[in-house]
Amino acid sequence: MLWGISGVAKLSQAAIRTGFDGSVVSNVYEPDRLMLLGFIGSRVASELIRRGESTVIIKDEDRRFSDDRINGRKPGDFVN
């Protein structure tokens, strides 16, 4: 189960790295992701990343890292 949480956290970090370009959110049926999270879990992870704004506060280092990549978002507005 902890492996699954770690997987979702990595997906979230990947989404931050790519500047929320939608690639992580739309990549629902990637085989490794399906094996770890299943069909529903993979969609839930995408929804968490897409809708996480204002509900989950990221760590300061992540915020600094992602600030210059995401236009229009305030620090602390992202996503898990």
Next chain:
Amino acid sequence: MSSMSDSYKNSANTPSKQTLTKYIAMALLALLSFGLTGLGAIVVMFALSTLRAGRDSAASHGISSRNSSRLGGVAIVITFILFLIGMVLLSSYTPGVVRDVTFLHVWSTVFVCVILGGAEDIKADLLSPYFRLVVKLLAFGFFLWTTPNVVPLVIGIPGIDYLLSVPLVAWGLCTIFCVGFINAFNMADGANGLIPGIATIAFGILFLVYGRPAEGVLFFVCLMFLIFNVVSGWFFLGDMGSYGLGAVLVCYGLLGVAQGDFSAGFMASLLSYPCVDFLVSVIRRLRKGLSPLQADNGHLHNRLYSFYAPKFKSRVTPNSLTGLTISSGSSGVSLIIYVFDWIAIDSNTWFGIFGIQVVVYLIILSRLRRTQMNQSELIIGMSS
């Protein structure tokens, strides 16, 4: 594994073919829905279902006809807490209780309900029903007094809106409603997959509405429990599960209605079965001169089970079919309307849907009761 002894054919503890089929079905459903993460949750639930603590004999639990464990609520709490701890340690998640004082109050109240139910699950009749009722009234009374933003000011029904405009009356009404709802949730927990199904749908919708991790985890945990409960029939929510899930849903529901995120009619429709079944059961018992909280077999799920049971050889199948029929026929309807966006969730049209659900409930209950009375008269006539 004493309670599962009938699932094993010989003393060497070799699982029967039927039990192996159940293991495979649970594993496949968990893998398909939530992958290896889901499989991990099923393994945790299986381990807890084999504990000696929290055993129920077949005679003591609703329509179940086999020995089972009532530690399903414990499994849900443990899996939920494991996930939260994992999310805090492994990701950048900040729990709602840290971010927002309202959520701190919500989860403190849920915690009280979980402990109350847990005490009853570990040792039956440890706390008297009246003691539990008083503690729940105090917990929700304190919660709503200290967190007035959870109390809705308007729900769209003129008479009740007038009462809600008086703060003290609104507080009293909401306290009674919350405690009544938790008891209704507990009372309706009488068939495999009934309350877990309703909770899974409700948390799924709440997750889609808010996108918060807590609802996502609760949706995951309830779905895994639903799979385990429906396929195996070895594991029940127990008081801890029904009190805990009921408390979370009533708190989130009130908060959502108070914030105007969805209408009271929407929540009524989503959670129609426990509410209607509770009210109808209380009225039925009062008309018979019984205590309104005395258990009986007049619920719709009891009657539907009696309708299904003769049609199947298995004892688990009609039980699970009863729960799934009711949860999908009540909350499932709200889910479909929500997913296809036929009615906005903040619309009062949902009261109309709730009204239809009440009428359907009463018609089905009446028809099943009449059919079963005719059958029993026929049997008495044949035997005499």
